[in-house]
Amino acid sequence: MSEPIVSVRNLVVEFPLRRGLFTAVNGVSFDIMPGEILGVVGESGAGKSMTGSAIIGLIDRPGRIASGEVYLSGQRIDNLPPDEMAKLRGKRIGMVFQDPLTSLNPLYTIGEQLIETIRRHLPMNEAQARQRAIDLLAEAGIPSPETRIDSYPHQFSGGMRQRVVIALALSAEPDLIIADEPTSALDVSVQAQIIRVLKQLCESRGAAVMLVTHDMGVIAETATRMIVMNKGKIVETGSVGDIIKRPQEEYTINLINSIPSIKDETRRHDVPPAATPLVQVKNLTRDFDLSPGMLDRMLKGSKRTVVKAVQDVSFNIRKGSTYGLVGESGSGKSTCARMLVGLIKPTNGQVLLEGDDIWAGGSGTQQRRQRVQMIFQDPYASLNPRWRVGDIIAEPMRALKLVANKREAEERVADLLEKVRLDPISMRKFPHEFSGGQRQRIAIARALSSQPEFIVCDEPTSALDVSVQAQVLDLMRSLQDEYGLTYLLISHNLAVVRQMADDVGVMSKGVLVEQGQVDDIFDNPQAEYTQMLLNAVPDISKVN
Amino acid sequence: MTTQPNLAPPAAAKPRSRLYRMWDSDIFFSFRRSPVTIVAAIVAVLLIGAALLAPWIAPYNPFDPSSLNLMDGFTPPNSQSMMGNYFLMGSDHQGRDVFSTILYGSRVSLFVGVLATAFAMLIGISLGLTAGYVGGKTDAVIMRVADIQLSFPAILIALLIFGIARGIIPPSKQENMALWVLIIAIGLSNWAQFARTVRGATMVERQKDYVSAARIMGVHPLFILVRHVLPNVMAPVLVIATIGLALAIIEEATLSFLGVGVPPTQPSLGTLIRIGQQFLFSGEWWILFFPAITLILLALAVNLLGDWLRDALNPRLR
Numbered sequence: 001m002s003e004p005i006v007s008v009r010n011l012v013v014e015f016p017l018r019r020g021l022f023t024a025v026n027g028v029s030f031d032i033m034p035g036e037i038l039g040v041v042g043e044s045g046a047g048k049s050m051t052g053s054a055i056i057g058l059i060d061r062p063g064r065i066a067s068g069e070v071y072l073s074g075q076r077i078d079n080l081p082p083d084e085m086a087k088l089r090g091k092r093i094g095m096v097f098q099d100p101l102t103s104l105n106p107l108y109t110i111g112e113q114l115i116e117t118i119r120r121h122l123p124m125n126e127a128q129a130r131q132r133a134i135d136l137l138a139e140a141g142i143p144s145p146e147t148r149i150d151s152y153p154h155q156f157s158g159g160m161r162q163r164v165v166i167a168l169a170l171s172a173e174p175d176l177i178i179a180d181e182p183t184s185a186l187d188v189s190v191q192a193q194i195i196r197v198l199k200q201l202c203e204s205r206g207a208a209v210m211l212v213t214h215d216m217g218v219i220a221e222t223a224t225r226m227i228v229m230n231k232g233k234i235v236e237t238g239s240v241g242d243i244i245k246r247p248q249e250e251y252t253i254n255l256i257n258s259i260p261s262i263k264d265e266t267r268r269h270d271v272p273p274a275a276t277p278l279v280q281v282k283n284l285t286r287d288f289d290l291s292p293g294m295l296d297r298m299l300k301g302s303k304r305t306v307v308k309a310v311q312d313v314s315f316n317i318r319k320g321s322t323y324g325l326v327g328e329s330g331s332g333k334s335t336c337a338r339m340l341v342g343l344i345k346p347t348n349g350q351v352l353l354e355g356d357d358i359w360a361g362g363s364g365t366q367q368r369r370q371r372v373q374m375i376f377q378d379p380y381a382s383l384n385p386r387w388r389v390g391d392i393i394a395e396p397m398r399a400l401k402l403v404a405n406k407r408e409a410e411e412r413v414a415d416l417l418e419k420v421r422l423d424p425i426s427m428r429k430f431p432h433e434f435s436g437g438q439r440q441r442i443a444i445a446r447a448l449s450s451q452p453e454f455i456v457c458d459e460p461t462s463a464l465d466v467s468v469q470a471q472v473l474d475l476m477r478s479l480q481d482e483y484g485l486t487y488l489l490i491s492h493n494l495a496v497v498r499q500m501a502d503d504v505g506v507m508s509k510g511v512l513v514e515q516g517q518v519d520d521i522f523d524n525p526q527a528e529y530t531q532m533l534l535n536a537v538p539d540i541s542k543v544n
Numbered sequence: 545m546t547t548q549p550n551l552a553p554p555a556a557a558k559p560r561s562r563l564y565r566m567w568d569s570d571i572f573f574s575f576r577r578s579p580v581t582i583v584a585a586i587v588a589v590l591l592i593g594a595a596l597l598a599p600w601i602a603p604y605n606p607f608d609p610s611s612l613n614l615m616d617g618f619t620p621p622n623s624q625s626m627m628g629n630y631f632l633m634g635s636d637h638q639g640r641d642v643f644s645t646i647l648y649g650s651r652v653s654l655f656v657g658v659l660a661t662a663f664a665m666l667i668g669i670s671l672g673l674t675a676g677y678v679g680g681k682t683d684a685v686i687m688r689v690a691d692i693q694l695s696f697p698a699i700l701i702a703l704l705i706f707g708i709a710r711g712i713i714p715p716s717k718q719e720n721m722a723l724w725v726l727i728i729a730i731g732l733s734n735w736a737q738f739a740r741t742v743r744g745a746t747m748v749e750r751q752k753d754y755v756s757a758a759r760i761m762g763v764h765p766l767f768i769l770v771r772h773v774l775p776n777v778m779a780p781v782l783v784i785a786t787i788g789l790a791l792a793i794i795e796e797a798t799l800s801f802l803g804v805g806v807p808p809t810q811p812s813l814g815t816l817i818r819i820g821q822q823f824l825f826s827g828e829w830w831i832l833f834f835p836a837i838t839l840i841l842l843a844l845a846v847n848l849l850g851d852w853l854r855d856a857l858n859p860r861l862r
Binding site: 338341369373377382383384395396450 | 570753756759772
């Protein structure tokens with residue numbers, strides 16, 4: 001057995017705050033062997049990123065390592081002076097962060113950035129360093145690296161940029177790579193490629209990787225061993241297969257159970273297939289005119305540029321059912337949602353709510369305002385921070401004049417809060433006093449307050465931790481049963497759609513490529529794009 | 545790190561008074577930690593308080609001609625005149641107590657400064673909200689007007705407006721209207737800062753989902769602007785308002801110094817400085833010195849408070 005590349009012993013990271021001491025990492029110990037990928041999972045605030053930052057000595061002030069030791073190949077590094085530590089970073093420890101946009105300097109070509117990093121750490125001349133940079137890019141899966149090396153970061157897509165960041169992290173042959181949520185900002189298909197690259201490089205070079213992520217699916221596909229963290233402590237350590245299939249601790253069991261899988265065939269209440277459609281979307285099209293200004297067009301002869309965000313999309317949503325709309329970023333699913341609720345006017349096509357065109361004006365608009373509501377992705381931005389929760393929830397009732405007086409409004413708000421499993425006392429508080437999941441429930445209560453029949457949910461759980469996501473989805477389902485609601489569920493998370501939807505439509509580049517009943521689509525996808533998407537999803541069922 | 549730190553619950557969970565919670569808030573915490581700000585706040589409170597209470601604190605009424613005696617003229621500070629009257633900061637050429645004129649003068653300066661800033665805020669905020677929310681051509685027109693306005697020195701615009709007003713208002717009413725003309729002139733020369741800031745902040749808020757949610761419900765745009773957007777763009781506005789207040793006071797002093805400001809019967813700090821500078825070279829320094837120091841202290845204190853407010857409200861600097 002060889003020596004571990006990195007060993008962490010009883011690491012404690014503390015943040016002295018105004019009101020006492022906050023312990024972000026509390027007595028964490030682990031080892032990573034050469035060629036091993038250690039997955040670190042946990043929900044937000046578990047201290048997983050902080051552990052990574054502590055190893056590379058980049059904890060934001062006023063945080064500090066209070067006790068514990070970090071060894072890199074047997075050498076103690078946590079007590080090194082800052083300039084010694086700076087020499088280690090990049091040379092012996094490489095880093096990959098979540099956002100590939102901010103990890104690269106937009107003013108330099110990627111070649112300049114790579115060559116500079118290589119020459120700082122390795123004794124090479126310009127030409128050798130350039131050759132090495134090209135090799136690294138090729139290894140990271142950048143096609144034709146000889147020409148791409150002189151491009152600027154903005155000339156790459158998100159996935160390609162993350163490959164460049166990986167190449168940068170590898171440039172000085174580090175022993176250890178710390179990857180903090182390396183794929184969270186990327187689409188699933190790109191994510192799958194990045195995971196493959198990371199895995200290959202780790203195997204071929206024998207480097208150790210610490211993979212920090214909230215996504216158990218990514219860990220299941222990538223890592224060999226994993227640790228589960230909660231509130232700064234390690235809850236469970238073991239091989240990935242063991243933990244996912246036979247979790248021991250209660251926390252881990254709950255965590256694993258709340259992760260939806262694309263293979264789940266869970267219950268869906270039976271909606272008669274012949275049920276009348278509540279919402280009919282007919283040939284919906286939306287173009288965005290991104291042309292330069294009129295003066296530029298006249299003087300410089302610039303061309304008009306029109307982006308077809310949504311093209312000729314048609315589908316029906318049966319009354320009382322959930323229609324899932326999936327697709328990667330830029331596929332036009334959010335634009336669709338915004339046209340359905342009346343925020344963006346379609347260029348062409350119709351949205352019919354029981355036969356009434358909601359964009360025709362007059363009674364259609366009035367119908368829409370009362371019967372259609374929306375739940376948004378970010379529960380921090382969807383509630384006005386200066387309003388009390390009671391006022392927020394009562395707003396639709398007041399705007400649509402559904403209640404006669406203040407007392408009646410207050411009673412209804414109390415009812416709604418109970419329906420979304422919050423204490424009615426909450427109506428006196430402000431949104432910042434609640435957690436993300438609670439806020440999303442407040443947003444749901446607001447959506448319900450005008451007693452709508454149709455609710456458009458745009459990524460309702462993607463900003464939430466998995467355990468909270470499970471609660472919110474469960475709430476949405478029981479409200480649907482109680483009130484006979486119809487949902488349009490938009491998500492990039494296929495597992496969530498599989499769990500919730502009756503019918504599903506798959507969008508790509510503004511076009512609806514495939515639609516049908518959820519089990520048909522997931523078990524027997526016809527369109528090439530759908531097959532690719534389903535294969536790319538990292539899923540806990542894919543653990544080996 | 546987005547979650548609440550898992551700290552020990554506060555020992556005393558009993559509800560505290562509103563005043564205590566305010567004192568305990570982060571803003572007041574940063575206030576207590578900054579000695580410069582505390583000193584600035586004390587100076588500002590003293591000066592403003594003294595100005596407000598001028599009729600009760602001032603030892604003399606400098607604008608009551610019957611109480612003036614030319615024999616009291618040019619008494620040096622901290623001494624008695626030939627008539628036996630004591631002057632803390634000396635007296636001017638007409639025998640007026642400089643200390644009392646400063647108290648009454650800062651009253652006028654603050655009155656003009658506060659109202660002019662409020663007027664500038666009113667115009668700037670409404671135009672900024674409209675430009676940011678409506679966008680397109682409306683935005684372009686409003687912001688180009690602001691750009692043009694910003695490319696002239698504020699004092700020049702104030703002089704221009706003042707000149708126009710003088711032409712329009714009949715001479716018999718000029719005396720009474722002078723103060724209001726001054727307020728409008730200074731207000732009109734300062735609105736563009738507010739409009740720019742509010743427009744930027746509005747464009748950010750407009751994109752947020754809570755505004756989308758309100759639009760879905762069919763809430764009236766004016767209601768969205770006033771009840772949703774406005775409260776969320778006020779923090780930066782407050783900061784420019786304090787700095788703008790100091791600017792307005794200085795601008796008023798400049799105009800009065802140039803002789804186009806308040807009428808001589810209601811001298812402001814600027815008027816006092818103008819009067820004082822006539823005697824500077826004949827050795828009666830106190831007639832200039834004390835009003836000037838008061839103006840500097842007032843402007844500096846308000847400015848420092850504005851500076852602190854900007855840092856305290858800026859989450860990036862926390």
